[in-house]
Amino acid sequence: MAEQAETLRRTPLSRDRIMRAAVALADATGLESLSMRNLAQNLGVVPMALYKHVANKDELLDGMIDVVVGEIDPLVPDAGWKQAVRARILSARQVLLRHPWAPLAIESRNMATPAALAYLNSMVGTFRAGGFSADLAHHVMHAMGSRILGFSQELFDASRNAGRTGPTDPAPPAPLPPEVAARFPHLAEIATAASHDDASVVGQGCDDQFEFEFALDLLLDGIERLQQQGWTSFSAPARRAPDSH
Incomplete structure (x- = not known):
């Protein structure tokens, strides 16, 4: 493990290496925890070394998006x-x-x-x-x-995934409380209709x-x-x- 870390430190720093490391860090810890300091630590360099290749965090995000779209x-x-x-x-x-x-x-x-x-x-x-x-x-x-x-x-994931965007893990929809179901019967009806049976190719939920x-x-x-x-x-x-x- 120590040898791998030493090899990583000796690998020349480049814009592509920075972007791919940033993507890996965001994958592991989420976008909100991404910082130039954390990224530099993962790469085994001082933060100022990153700024020779990336002007700021906005440019970093742009490069990360390009890496992802390239996949x-x-x-x-x-x-x-x-x-x-x-x-x-x-x-x-x-x-x-x-x-x-x-x-x-x-x-x-x-x-x-x-x-x-x-x-x-x-x-x-x-x-x-x-x-x-x-x-x-x-x-x-x-x-x-x-x-x-x-x-x-x-639409139906808005409350379950407040603050989150994009694909989410499938999960069975929570049943509406009785008083809410009584007030909004059509929503209650389709909420239960959305549960696929065991024979469905997409499974339950x-x-x-x-x-x-x-x-x-x-x-x-x-x-x-x-x-x-x-x-x-x-x-x-x-x-x-x-x-x-």
Whole structure:
């Protein structure tokens, strides 16, 4: 163990090594505990050594996000747009399950990182190559939202996972208290309906992966129908502009 630590200290410090060490530290202890001091300690260097490669923590987070996005599988060659998009989004989800801090980091940035921009650009390119107009591709990206990067904020997980973002471990939904169920009977009804039976391929409870894929397939099926119909925002029913006050 001492020999490994000594080898680590002798390994030349680089930006890539710093970023990968930061990802590993965030994986182990969470994003909130990540600091330049802790990272330097893990790398066996003084904090000032990091600043020769990384200007500040914001730049560190950007680099960490790029490392994570770089783990997403490339587009499937010679596949239709629907298959290619679905496979890549599910790959992104698996990556974020390995790095549960990443969705919060992604959402915290004012601008997408270079790797994230390249990923989003390639996804738009897939839609365009699949025959989508720029107009439809624009609205599709809005509809997909964070799901295009493999995560979403789950409505029914809001109270269970307060303060957390991204994929979460599946857990059976807690039953609503009787007085709440009586006041909101429709919510109570679907809360119990969400429990899959023993024969279900997704098992008992409200399975996060199942729900993610269910919503993703709903979106992709609807998007495919719009694309086949030659839909444009100009042909959509006019909507009244919201009141300005």
